[in-house]
Amino acid sequence: MLAMAAAFLWLAGGTPAAADFRVCNATQNLVGVALGYRAESGWISEGWWHIDASSCETLIDRPLQSRYYYLYAEDATRGGRWEGPVFMCVADTEFKITGVNDCFARGYQRAGFREYDTGEQENWMVQLTDGPAPDEAAPAVTGTAAP
Numbered sequence: 001m002l003a004m005a006a007a008f009l010w011l012a013g014g015t016p017a018a019a020d021f022r023v024c025n026a027t028q029n030l031v032g033v034a035l036g037y038r039a040e041s042g043w044i045s046e047g048w049w050h051i052d053a054s055s056c057e058t059l060i061d062r063p064l065q066s067r068y069y070y071l072y073a074e075d076a077t078r079g080g081r082w083e084g085p086v087f088m089c090v091a092d093t094e095f096k097i098t099g100v101n102d103c104f105a106r107g108y109q110r111a112g113f114r115e116y117d118t119g120e121q122e123n124w125m126v127q128l129t130d131g132p133a134p135d136e137a138a139p140a141v142t143g144t145a146a147p
Contacts, residue, residue, distance in 0.1 A: 019063035036070030070113035084114025
């Protein structure tokens with residue numbers, strides 16, 4: 001039966017919806033993005049994904065396994081930040097860091113990540129924009145379940 005469903009999708013020209021966590025950069029500048037999440041080994045922060053202006057990047061290419069994900073981003077041209085109140089470790093270059101404590105003592109920096117409650121969806125998309133979000137003066141960050 002599964003083979004029949006796959007054959008039908010192939011014949012119909014469709015593919016099953018991808019499960020992922022994507023970030024879209026709706027600004028006109030290059031943006032660097034870091035992601036945080038809870039794994040079996042503990043808290044993980046990793047980055048940097050470089051997302052060109054007016055484009056999207058998939059950060060997790062599989063069904064989401066956590067309900068909460070955390071995002072921090074920096075505008076490479078203007079220096080603006082999309083941040084939040086949850087502190088995790090980051091590095092100047094590509095990184096994958098386990099643990100959120102003692103960032104400075106371990107040779108990392110500390111950055112404020114914004115929390116996204118995905119509601120246990122398999123897909124999620126965050127859009128980074130230049131304009132302020134309705135309830136704050138910082139650049140807007142919006143998250144939605146991806147179709």
